[in-house]
Amino acid sequence: xxxxxxxxxxxxxxxxxxxxxxxxxxxxxxxxxxxxxxxxxxxxxxxxxxxxxxxxxxxxxxxxxxxxxxxxxxxxxxxxxxxxxxxxxxxxxxxxxxxxxxxxxxxxxxxxxxxxxxxxxxxxxxxxxxxxxxxxxxxxxxxxxxxxxxxxxxxxxxxxxxxxxxxxxxxxxxxxxxxxxxxxxxxxxxxxxxxxxxxxxxxxxxxxxxxxxxxxxxxxxxxxxxxxxxxxxxxxxxxxxxxxxxxxxxxxxxxxxxxxxxxxxxxxxxxxxxxxxxxxxxxxxxxxxxxxxxxxxxxxxxxxxxxxxxxxxxxxxxxxxxxxxxxxxxxxxxxxxxxxxxxxxxxxxxxxxxxxxxxxxxxxxxxxxxxxxxxxxxxxxxxxxxxxxxxxxxxxxxxxxxxxxxxxxxxxxxxxxxxxxxxxxxxxxxxxxxxxxxxxxxxxxxxxxxxxxxxxxxxxxxxxxxxxxxxxxxxxxxxxxxxxxxxxxxxxxxxxxxxxxxxxxxxxxxxxxxxxxxxxxxxxxxxxxxxxxxxxxxxxxxxxxxxxxxxxxxxxxxxxxxxxxxxxxxxxxxxxxxxxxxxxxxxxxxxxxxxxxxxxxxxxxxxxxxxxxxxxxxxxxxxxxxxxxxxxxxxxxxxxxxxxxxxxxxxxxxxxxxxxxxxxxxxxxxxxxxxxxxxxxxxxxxxxxxxxxxxxxxxxxxxxxxxxxxxxxxxxxxxxxxxxxxxxxxxxxxxxxxxxxxxxxxxxxxxxxxxxxxxxxxxxxxxxxxxxxxxxxxxxxxxxxxxxxxxxxxxxxxxxxxxxxxxxxxxxxxxxx
Numbered sequence: 001x002x003x004x005x006x007x008x009x010x011x012x013x014x015x016x017x018x019x020x021x022x023x024x025x026x027x028x029x030x031x032x033x034x035x036x037x038x039x040x041x042x043x044x045x046x047x048x049x050x051x052x053x054x055x056x057x058x059x060x061x062x063x064x065x066x067x068x069x070x071x072x073x074x075x076x077x078x079x080x081x082x083x084x085x086x087x088x089x090x091x092x093x094x095x096x097x098x099x100x101x102x103x104x105x106x107x108x109x110x111x112x113x114x115x116x117x118x119x120x121x122x123x124x125x126x127x128x129x130x131x132x133x134x135x136x137x138x139x140x141x142x143x144x145x146x147x148x149x150x151x152x153x154x155x156x157x158x159x160x161x162x163x164x165x166x167x168x169x170x171x172x173x174x175x176x177x178x179x180x181x182x183x184x185x186x187x188x189x190x191x192x193x194x195x196x197x198x199x200x201x202x203x204x205x206x207x208x209x210x211x212x213x214x215x216x217x218x219x220x221x222x223x224x225x226x227x228x229x230x231x232x233x234x235x236x237x238x239x240x241x242x243x244x245x246x247x248x249x250x251x252x253x254x255x256x257x258x259x260x261x262x263x264x265x266x267x268x269x270x271x272x273x274x275x276x277x278x279x280x281x282x283x284x285x286x287x288x289x290x291x292x293x294x295x296x297x298x299x300x301x302x303x304x305x306x307x308x309x310x311x312x313x314x315x316x317x318x319x320x321x322x323x324x325x326x327x328x329x330x331x332x333x334x335x336x337x338x339x340x341x342x343x344x345x346x347x348x349x350x351x352x353x354x355x356x357x358x359x360x361x362x363x364x365x366x367x368x369x370x371x372x373x374x375x376x377x378x379x380x381x382x383x384x385x386x387x388x389x390x391x392x393x394x395x396x397x398x399x400x401x402x403x404x405x406x407x408x409x410x411x412x413x414x415x416x417x418x419x420x421x422x423x424x425x426x427x428x429x430x431x432x433x434x435x436x437x438x439x440x441x442x443x444x445x446x447x448x449x450x451x452x453x454x455x456x457x458x459x460x461x462x463x464x465x466x467x468x469x470x471x472x473x474x475x476x477x478x479x480x481x482x483x484x485x486x487x488x489x490x491x492x493x494x495x496x497x498x499x500x501x502x503x504x505x506x507x508x509x510x511x512x513x514x515x516x517x518x519x520x521x522x523x524x525x526x527x528x529x530x531x532x533x534x535x536x537x538x539x540x541x542x543x544x545x546x547x548x549x550x551x552x553x554x555x556x557x558x559x560x561x562x563x564x565x566x567x568x569x570x571x572x573x574x575x576x577x578x579x580x581x582x583x584x585x586x587x588x589x590x591x592x593x594x595x596x597x598x599x600x601x602x603x604x605x606x607x608x609x610x611x612x613x614x615x616x617x618x619x620x621x622x623x624x625x626x627x628x629x630x631x632x633x634x635x636x637x638x639x640x641x642x643x644x645x646x647x648x649x650x651x652x653x654x655x656x657x658x659x660x661x662x663x664x665x666x667x668x669x670x671x672x673x674x675x676x677x678x679x680x681x682x683x684x685x686x687x688x689x690x691x692x693x694x695x696x697x698x699x700x701x702x703x704x705x706x707x708x709x710x711x712x713x714x715x716x717x718x719x720x721x722x723x724x725x726x727x728x729x730x731x732x733x734x735x736x737x738x739x740x741x742x743x744x745x746x747x748x749x750x751x752x753x754x755x756x757x758x759x760x761x762x763x764x765x766x767x768x769x770x771x772x773x774x775x776x777x778x779x780x781x782x783x784x785x786x787x788x789x790x791x792x793x794x795x796x797x798x799x800x801x802x803x804x805x806x807x808x809x810x811x812x813x814x815x816x817x
Contacts, residue, residue, distance in 0.1 A: 106128075223259070227265050233245065510544035581644075
């Protein structure tokens with residue numbers, strides 16, 4: 001607003017310090033220059049504009065033209081009363097002048113003038129001036145430029161509705177056969193899912209061929225023939241596979257049609273939701289007319305609860321259900337609610353809840369009938385749910401603590417002793433993660449049934465949450481408990497669970513605390529039983545441990561070890577050693593297995609049997625495993641091409657879905673040929689035959705990596721897993737090798753695995769070879785590879801390189817001869 005800004009600066013420059021307003025003489029007389037052309041002086045009375053004393057040439061021309069810029073005749077520019085102007089001019093002048101007089105400061109406004117569908121907007125500024133002859137003047141300034149807006153276009157684009165202008169296309173006989181799109185807005189582009197450049201000037205039938213379009217064209221053609229307006233609904237497929245529901249309103253003037261399309265998908269969804277909630281609601285519900293003289297709809301719950309068929313319901317009036325007060329005596333029902341009679345003649349007390357709503361194009365009332373008897377049953381169910389686990393039906397933690405409190409109170413009264421067992425399921429997380437939560441839930445339900453089946457009537461079992469359970473046993477000696485109940489529970493949960501078509505093995509660990517020996521309050525007893533449970537799990541699971549006072553210190557030490565393990569990687573306390581895998585038939589190194597070691601700065605070497613399970617429990621095995629791969633791959637890349645590298649993978653690493661990317665990145669960084677890499681897994685990776693884990697193994701094998709099954713023969717389903725994945729190698733567990741030739745069972749397994757590998761074309765490795773006799777027998781059975789102390793203990797990387805050099809000159813193999 002350049003004119004307004006210039007006038008404002010001029011007004012401010014003429015305002016003397018300390019005076020409220022600059023004078024008329026200072027601002028106007030001889031000072032406005034060219035600004036006077038776009039200014040007018042307004043007289044005032046009582047804070048309101050009264051007339052225009054004078055107006056400059058441009059201001060006068062603006063007053064004397066319509067909004068389209070066309071002159072409407074000369075207009076006097078002196079002493080014109082403001083009320084003589086049309087309202088579109090008078091109103092903004094009144095507002096600007098009143099605001100300037102009220103504040104004593106410049107005021108801004110805008111004049112909007114409409115003509116022939118065009119709105120012209122002009123900005124005004126009002127500057128109050130002192131007048132020594134009377135009430136103040138206001139100097140009006142007119143902006144140098146006006147903004148012109150086509151009103152129809154503004155309205156056309158200001159709505160989310162789709163708006164189309166169509167022209168009728170007629171055939172040779174003059175019949176309407178199609179419609180051409182003349183104009184459309186952005187809403188129509190969005191609903192029709194095509195840009196205006198494609199839609200405009202095209203025939204509707206050519207753009208959207210099909211039966212839906214054909215029916216729509218026929219409807220519009222009939223409307224054109226008879227004139228007037230038409231409203232209908234249609235649906236059409238969306239590009240995303242969904243369905244678009246439209247309400248279409250059409251009006252025609254001759255052969256021109258105006259179409260408005262509204263997306264009513266939300267309304268349809270609400271209607272569908274209402275129907276779903278109404279029809280499938282377990283509470284008896286019906287819809288009655290606003291006058292409550294007839295039923296309009298009734299749901300299945302009402303039909304089942306009252307015993308009337310749907311037709312019988314709809315043929316009745318709502319009052320037909322009601323038992324009149326004079327007939328209610330002797331029914332034995334309280335009078336707190338309404339009394340209804342069911343089809344079999346029985347009376348029920350109900351509470352009615354109602355809400356007005358539109359239904360089928362008319363106002364109606366939705367009513368829900370709550371049977372008070374059912375409500376009382378529901379309240380009992382809610383009370384049960386507050387104290388019982390929803391999944392298993394067992395008592396929950398709240399009820400268990402109440403019963404434990406009662407046991408403590410009994411001990412205080414009569415000295416009765418009790419035993420608390422805390423247990424959780426070994427390997428449950430693996431089953432839950434691999435087979436999914438529904439199967440995990442089924443496992444928990446069956447485990448709960450098995451535990452409950454081991455108890456006496458006075459015993460209590462509860463599910464505390466997750467896979468944690470607790471048992472409270474009254475008045476029994478611990479030795480008897482260990483030989484009886486505890487042994488039964490461990491045995492029951494050790495039996496395989498048939499889930500999702502396959503057997504799953506989990507087991508349980510149990511912690512025991514005795515009342516009063518191990519505590520006389522719930523918190524202490526639960527804490528001590530948990531400590532004993534923690535110790536049982538740390539010792540491999542499948543067993544029980546009784547609380548001992550030193551367990552607290554042991555747990556604290558274990559938690560310190562967890563923290564130290566977290567710091568070990570950052571502080572570079574890990575290292576790798578390498579143990580050779582030899583050809584069974586020739587004294588030749590085929591590969592090295594990378595093995596992780598941890599040297600604690602204070603306590604020295606920490607056994608892998610201690611820290612690897614801890615790393616798996618805490619999830620630290622994932623970053624540690626990535627470091628192992630980066631380090632071992634870089635070392636192996638410098639070995640001769642004929643020597644492979646074997647690296648163990650934990651089942652926990654497979655839960656991290658970036659495992660393939662981690663392996664690929666380590667290979668790329670080291671330059672190691674993937675064909676020289678063997679990844680060893682145990683059957684826990686394939687426990688439950690996880691589709692995701694199988695996909696990961698296939699992705700690794702597609703890179704050229706060899707996959708070996710480690711500890712073969714120790715699990716329950718090793719043979720079955722050979723059908724799940726085409727392994728390149730199986731490694732016979734050292735427990736069988738150590739007794740080969742001594743134990744007939746072990747010897748048979750050694751022989752069977754060798755035969756199995758040969759028949760399936762899978763390489764076989766025997767680990768734990770320590771004697772020449774074991775080696776001779778393994779060679780005789782046809783094993784491909786052997787590994788053990790007979791050849792070399794695990795050695796650091798420099799020593800491994802030395803073994804490679806010795807093998808190259810023939811001096812290494814002699815030690816295993």
